[in-house]
Amino acid sequence: MRRIIGIVLAVLLIGGVGAAVVAGREQDTSTATKTVRGVIGSEKAEFFSDPDVVKALSAKGFTVKTETAGSWAMEDLDLKGYDFAFPSSKAPADALAEKYRARQPLPRPFYSPLVVVAHRVAASVLAANGLATLDGGGGRGTLKMAEYLKAAEQDRTWQRLKGAERYAELTGAVYITSTDPLSSNSGALYLAAASYVAAGDRVAANSADVGRTAPLMRKLIGVQGAQQPSSDAAFRDFISGAGNPLVLVYEQQVASLLAQGQQVDDLTVLYPDTTTTSDHTVVPLTAEGRALGELLSSDPKLRALAARHGFRPQGDTGEFTAATAAHTTYLNQKLTGFHQAPVPASAVLHEMARRARG
Secondary structure, eight states, X not given: OOOOOSXXXXXXXXXXXXXXXXTTTTSOOTTOOEEEEEEEOGGGHHHHHXXXXXXXXXXXXXXXXXXXXXXXXXXXSOOTTOSEEEOSSHHHHHHHHHHXXXXXXXXXXXXXXXXXXXXHHHXXXXXXXXXXXXXXXXXXXXXXXXXXXXXXXXXXXXXXXXXXXXXXXXXXXXXXXXXXXXXXXXXXXHHHHHHHHHTTSOOOOSHHHHHHHHHHHHHHHXXXXXXXXXXXXXXXXXXXXXXXXXXXXXXXXXXXXXXXXXXXXXXXXXXXXXXXXXXXXXXXXXXXXXXXXXXXXXXXXXXXXXXXXXXXXXXXXXXXHHHTGGGTTTOOSSOTTOEEOOOOOHHHHHHHXXXXXX
16 A cells, blocks of 8 residues: 655654754844743644744744643643743643633634544545545545444444455554543544534533543543554654554644645545644743744734644634645645534543543
8 A cells, every 4th residue: 555655754753841942943043032932732843943933933033942742741841931831722721821820811823623644545445334425536535423433332343344355454443543632632632522422512511421421432542552642743653654544633734744745645634524623822921922922823924834834823714725725635724514522621621531541
């Protein structure tokens, strides 16, 4: 089977604070008037290390130094001395804002829906068995969440799906690889969407609600074995041809890859018909951190660069549409016909993740 080839990612990072990405390293920062430090989700590392982003920030008086961590893992870090935290969605951001008494509203510069990347043969088998639908060229489609969850509950294997017998690589349980929901935002949001669909389109509000879907959530996580701590690592595994043929990632990661001009013949992007959107939210810890968050939200140059890296800037769909015009074979620019699952409160989502992990 053809694999995605010719891929060289600009930054290879694994979630967890440790390796610092210095925005501005080897760049002329003589115009910068302030240096700000932050902890970010790994999916934003390439954005902050992009020389064009460095230049645009420097022109506005900023040198930005970043370290990566899982969005939920940020809550366990000592952020004294940092100017901002930049998790991948509102729930961990709100928890951090409460802990550090950050003033609301929090800047939300851009967002990205969660998608499932699939190898072409896997996507075609799912479609043949009513678990997905594919658009004309086969580069994108829709994952039917209710049908997928029913298959997971029944411990369905690829061998039980018609058409899979032609592909030796399709064996074992049918499941989506996700990140660790205790530390990673995408893994937690996967549970939020799955539990919402499993509960008949009801958002979990308390422990009793969590308990009703907990057995299925444990199946979704338990079948995966060891999980990656970040979506960056999971996506790199997929594009290298390793591991499971279905992987949950951010749409931004796919859009960024396409923008690099990489060959992706063996890729289908499945948009779950019920999904969650990841609102990348800045938690200002200092006045400088808030100024940076507001700049990322409002500056036209930085917004255009965010769209070039696959993010959807808040408030204007035109920037993302223009940046991804050449890639509609894989990307659903308008996101029409999809249902947005509400995300439970932070404490409820934490409990859901703990119980899913057993």
